[in-house]
Amino acid sequence: MxxxxxxxxxxxxxxxxxxxxxxxxxxxxxxxxxxxxxxxxxxxxxxxxxxxxxxxxxxxxxxxxxxxxxxxxxxxxxxxxxxxxxxxxxxxxxxxxxxSGATIEFIQSKSLPRSGHHFLISLLTKYFDSDLYYCEGHSPKGCCKSNPCLKPFNKDMSNKLMIQKSHDFGLKDEKNNEFIYLIQHRSPIGRIQSNFELALKSSKGLYTDTKESFEKFAINDAEYSIDFYNKWFDPNDGLQKIFIQYEELVFNTEDALNKIIMFITGEAAVPEKLEIAAENKKVKVNTLNSPKETRKASEHRFFSREFAETIEKKISSGIKHKVSIPFEFIG
Incomplete structure (x- = not known):
């Protein structure tokens, strides 16, 4: 060697x-x-x-x-x-x-935007502490900006796990069966509404705070969602992966986190550490960077049940694989 x-x-x-x-x-x-x-x-x-x-x-x-x-x-x-x-x-x-004989577990996080990614990372960071190193793909300073990451260690190189974030915009991320995957998704309408609010703040005028702009955004987001589901929910790609539903993570945090930890480590979570990590729930759920009115889809200022059903039907009909998606308006 x-x-x-x-x-x-x-x-x-x-x-x-x-x-x-x-x-x-x-x-x-x-x-x-x-x-x-x-x-x-x-x-x-x-x-x-x-x-x-x-x-x-x-x-x-x-x-x-x-x-x-x-x-x-x-x-x-x-x-x-x-x-x-x-x-x-x-x-x-x-x-x-x-x-030195050390090994590291590479974990790829693929998520639809506004599906609780940062909430999940906060839970896992609390549980694994310094054993986990996290990369967003653009920070910290000196980031290699490569996927997969070429610098998978923290400063003192003490971590045993490395998680790299990607929303896979453009569907260009390669699949690698040497990694394990955390795949996050969420009920479509609430997620799209939350993503629209984020886009209003960050798109530099590309979108405006109008119903027409929201519906255009929603259609584009739905098309991206279909491609994301078809790529990352493929049951025949041979990847080791776990599907994480936002609603389960938020409302049944401890059980959901235990399943994720078992997937990563192959062992049940340590009860004391799991309980401490899950205590983050109240703080994080209340700071999801979404206006209060968007947290219940039917109360969003641009909500239309007819349009919501149209979007959900579009996503449902476009997905090739059997996927458990919590649709709110088409059952």
Whole structure:
């Protein structure tokens, strides 16, 4: 294993495969020492082009090697990650962790917007504490902005679990059977209403506070929902996944959380820790960033039962798989 890692470090930085004698020599170096040595060596510039390799990107063969030979979950990652960033912030920390014999469970969270994702993360963070590292895909500072994440550890690299968030807009996220998946959804009308309120605040004028704008938004959201359900609720994709319904999570928090923890760990939740985590319920449910009037679908200012039924029928008829969705208006 160490010879293979030495070879790929050398080849990636210098641009050519080292001799066996060189590999045997360099494998005695620590990874930070080896990378620093090669980055600052006279050989660092390509002989053919004179280009500094630090300004180049990882080529497909190197990505393939890292994925297949060493196991880093790099499928679907952005290909414009610089050598410098990759080695200093992704490669070295990850393999120092791997070489120490440590393992990490990668958890992908795929959710329809406004389905209680942050509420769930608050519960899991309270339960797992420092064993869990969470990535939103755009923060904290220095985020690799890749899916799957290339920096799956907290600052002291103490976590055993890593959860990465995605709403999979555009349905571009790849499926990977090496991960486990938390799939969140919610009763369509209440979710769409809540998402519209968020869009009003964040879309910079794309939507207006009118019934016409709301209904246009709802139709677009329903079409995205159908695609999301058809992709992530496919029973034949071979993924390890659990479906989490917003209503169950909010109104039956402790039981729902226990099921999720059992799915993640393979064991029943520790009762004392579960009880403490579930105490977050009252605080979080009351701060869902949704106006009070949107919490009951029929009381939303733009509610129309006829339109609500139309949206629910559209979603119901468009889904290919058998999915338990809590429709409010079509039963």
């Amino acid at each position: 160490k010879k293979e890692l030495t070879r790929i470090i050398f080849k990636t930085i210098i641009g050519r495969t080292p001799s066996m004698a060189a590999i045997e020599h360099y494998e005695t170096y620590s990874w930070p020492m080896l990378v620093n040595l090669l980055l600052n060596s006279k050989e660092f510039k390509h002989e053919d082009t004179g280009l500094n390799r630090r300004e180049n990107v990882l080529i497909n063969s190197e990505l393939q090697f890292l994925n297949e030979k060493i196991g880093v979950p790099i499928d679907g990652a952005k290909k414009d990650i610089t050598i410098d960033l990759f080695f200093n912030e992704c490669f070295l920390p990850y393999y120092q962790k791997v070489l």
